[in-house]
Amino acid sequence: MAKSAKPKKVRSELKNTAYEIFIGVLSILSILNLVLVYVFRSDPSLQTVLSVMNGLFSVIFLIDFVYRIFTAPSATRYFFRDFGWADLLASLPFAELKVLRVFRLVRVYRLLRKLGVRTLVRTLVKDRANSALMTLLLMGILVLEFGSISMLAIEENAEGANITNASDAIWYTIVTIATVGYGDTYPVTNLGRILGAVIIVVGIGIFGTFTGYLANVFLGPSKSDPSAEDEEDAATAAPDDDTVSAVDAGDDAAGSSLADAASRGVAAGAAAGAVGKGVDAAPDRAAAVPADVDAARLRALLEQSEATNAEIRRLLARSGT
Numbered sequence: 001m002a003k004s005a006k007p008k009k010v011r012s013e014l015k016n017t018a019y020e021i022f023i024g025v026l027s028i029l030s031i032l033n034l035v036l037v038y039v040f041r042s043d044p045s046l047q048t049v050l051s052v053m054n055g056l057f058s059v060i061f062l063i064d065f066v067y068r069i070f071t072a073p074s075a076t077r078y079f080f081r082d083f084g085w086a087d088l089l090a091s092l093p094f095a096e097l098k099v100l101r102v103f104r105l106v107r108v109y110r111l112l113r114k115l116g117v118r119t120l121v122r123t124l125v126k127d128r129a130n131s132a133l134m135t136l137l138l139m140g141i142l143v144l145e146f147g148s149i150s151m152l153a154i155e156e157n158a159e160g161a162n163i164t165n166a167s168d169a170i171w172y173t174i175v176t177i178a179t180v181g182y183g184d185t186y187p188v189t190n191l192g193r194i195l196g197a198v199i200i201v202v203g204i205g206i207f208g209t210f211t212g213y214l215a216n217v218f219l220g221p222s223k224s225d226p227s228a229e230d231e232e233d234a235a236t237a238a239p240d241d242d243t244v245s246a247v248d249a250g251d252d253a254a255g256s257s258l259a260d261a262a263s264r265g266v267a268a269g270a271a272a273g274a275v276g277k278g279v280d281a282a283p284d285r286a287a288a289v290p291a292d293v294d295a296a297r298l299r300a301l302l303e304q305s306e307a308t309n310a311e312i313r314r315l316l317a318r319s320g321t
Contacts, residue, residue: 024108048166177203
């Protein structure tokens, strides 16, 4: 069966819905971090955590810019008219340029206005794999930042604490999210241990979901895989084969071949039909029949056709069809 050509995927400046929301929330978080940097300038530990997170956001936004410019319908239009230049500058590690990340919020607003809230929710529910992945990645980033800040605030001045600076807090949070658990840093307060348990649960969910997502991507059937269509074609063709087998079985039970009888009947019927048309035709068509046609031969052909048809009916009656 000939397969129709698969239409090309239309490029769009707006990407996957879950991905756009993920980038939008990160943009809001990065702008919030800029505010926290200026509000808590006197806290060096907090400044260290925020600097690490801003560096992580810069890497993510730079990857996002490269992805958009290579998949945009028009790279020039994206760069100059759709705030691509702002995406590039905001991804650079300069605090003065990070305020340009507000332009990413314009893209999220356009997405919400284009789809509407109800359509947006239905899209996220339908695309459960990407939605779950982006949600857990976002949770991981939120836990990394606010878990480190909270753990540092709880443990920094506790008696016998070994999480005493920003480096210790970030290291503990990363190791706990990854469910590695080296044990070199650990909380000593009850509140810190509760927070550590929450981080462990979130880490298990993140890596479990991420592992399942990768398994689905690399081991799941491809959307363009023609095997499903081939199986459907085989299933469609199967009843024809079964029908042929059933007919053959009926012929064996009857003791003769219906195929041979049918072929003889068709040939004889064609000849009889031709003769009948020649006999019943108008006088002007009768003139086209050769004069030397033997009437006895024609009657013999008609009798043979009738006998063959009777034999076919007898065989069909015996085979139970």
